[in-house]
Amino acid sequence: MNERTVTLNTGAKMPIIGLGTFLSEPQKVYEAVKKALKVGYKHIDCAYYYKNEKEVGKGLQECFKEGIKREDIFITSKLWNAFHRSELVAKGLEKTLEDLQLDYVDLYLIHWPFSQKPGSEKFGENLEEVPILDTWKEMEKLYKSGKAKAIGVSNFNINLLKDFIEKAEIKPAVNQVELHPYLPQQKLVDFCHANNIQVTAYCPLGRASNPKDLDDPIINEIAKKNNMTPAQVALSWNVQRNVIVIPKSVTPSRIEENFQIKELNKEDIDKINSITIRSRGVDHLKHLNLFPDYADL
Numbered sequence: 232m233n234e235r236t237v238t239l240n241t242g243a244k245m246p247i248i249g250l251g252t253f254l255s256e257p258q259k260v261y262e263a264v265k266k267a268l269k270v271g272y273k274h275i276d277c278a279y280y281y282k283n284e285k286e287v288g289k290g291l292q293e294c295f296k297e298g299i300k301r302e303d304i305f306i307t308s309k310l311w312n313a314f315h316r317s318e319l320v321a322k323g324l325e326k327t328l329e330d331l332q333l334d335y336v337d338l339y340l341i342h343w344p345f346s347q348k349p350g351s352e353k354f355g356e357n358l359e360e361v362p363i364l365d366t367w368k369e370m371e372k373l374y375k376s377g378k379a380k381a382i383g384v385s386n387f388n389i390n391l392l393k394d395f396i397e398k399a400e401i402k403p404a405v406n407q408v409e410l411h412p413y414l415p416q417q418k419l420v421d422f423c424h425a426n427n428i429q430v431t432a433y434c435p436l437g438r439a440s441n442p443k444d445l446d447d448p449i450i451n452e453i454a455k456k457n458n459m460t461p462a463q464v465a466l467s468w469n470v471q472r473n474v475i476v477i478p479k480s481v482t483p484s485r486i487e488e489n490f491q492i493k494e495l496n497k498e499d500i501d502k503i504n505s506i507t508i509r510s511r512g513v514d515h516l517k518h519l520n521l522f523p524d525y526a527d528l
């Protein structure tokens with residue numbers, strides 16, 4: 232199952248499992264990237280905001296020297312909220328490319344659907360209004376320049392996407408949102424798929440949620456029965472609905488474990504779908520009070 236890919240609206244294939252890098256300390260992420268590519272990952276999820284792209288880049292370059300080909304690896308990065316002004320979008324990507332030591336990224340996402348003043352590093356400080364479609368126009372230019380082989384969004388709900396799909400010249404290839412058994416957001420996933428937008432699950436192990444998906448008795452029972460770990464069950468569940476997963480780990484054994492997923496039978500999938508506990512771990516938008524329909528995000 233770990234060899235599966237999804238096809239983007241550009242025709243490119245995106246590996247269904249990638250390595251997440253948020254909160255991965257710089258020196259650890261360097262080792263994590265090397266370990267991941269060694270055990271077969273072909274996809275790394277990065278962001279300017281994570282402040283470790285230089286070390287991700289170092290790890291990638293070392294792997295390329297050892298024979299892994301750049302074109303076989305799928306790299307995602309994200310435009311930080313402080314680079315939404317038209318004149319800053321290309322600069323945001325340039326900084327990322329410089330840090331990653333790459334000529335292009337395979338996918339570049341608008342990280343959040345709101346803007347912060349230039350120079351803002353802390354989430355949610357110094358908000359400012361920049362029309363998101365102006366930012367998107369610049370993203371389209373990056374796509375046309377070849378520096379971003381595909382472009383997409385993150386943390387968009389159905390309402391925000393509807394407007395995009397209507398007005399954007401180039402439609403978003405991907406929407407990256409929080410998805411795990413305690414936050415399935417099936418309506419959003421279905422909407423994206425119906426509109427040829429692939430979906431990436433962040434926090435696929437429920438890192439920020441409370442209660443924890445990985446402690447759930449149903450997930451644990453299914454794991455035990457199938458000789459899997461709870462993490463593998465949570466990842467397989469998303470992959471089996473064609474959702475890309477980007478579990479983060481800096482622990483070598485977990486990096487390997489998260490790549491060894493197995494097909495669950497329909498009965499197990501139905502059981503996971505019958506779980507009614509809901510928990511959103513990343514709920515900044517609620518606190519910023521920016522989107523009245525946040526609940527749908």
Ligand SMILES: NC(=O)C1=CN([C@@H]2O[C@H](COP(=O)(O)OP(=O)(O)OC[C@H]3O[C@@H](n4cnc5c(N)ncnc54)[C@H](OP(=O)(O)O)[C@@H]3O)[C@@H](O)[C@H]2O)C=CC1
Binds near residue numbers: 251385432445480
């Ligand atoms: N677009 C966006 O706004 C967002 C994007 N992201 C992206 O999604 C990625 C994944 O989400 P993230 O928030 O990191 O959360 P995850 O759900 O991937 O959980 C990561 C946590 O789980 C631990 N872990 C990893 N593997 C296992 C395992 N097999 N068993 C038990 N625990 C495990 C990790 O610990 P350890 O490392 O110590 O092994 C880490 O503490 C991010 O790293 C980032 O790339 C995340 C949030 C928001």
Ligand SMILES: O=C1CO[C@H](CO)[C@@H](O)[C@@H]1O
Binds near residue numbers: 253278280354513
């Ligand atoms: O990518 C991200 C990682 O997770 C954070 C929340 O804990 C988000 O704020 C951020 O967008």
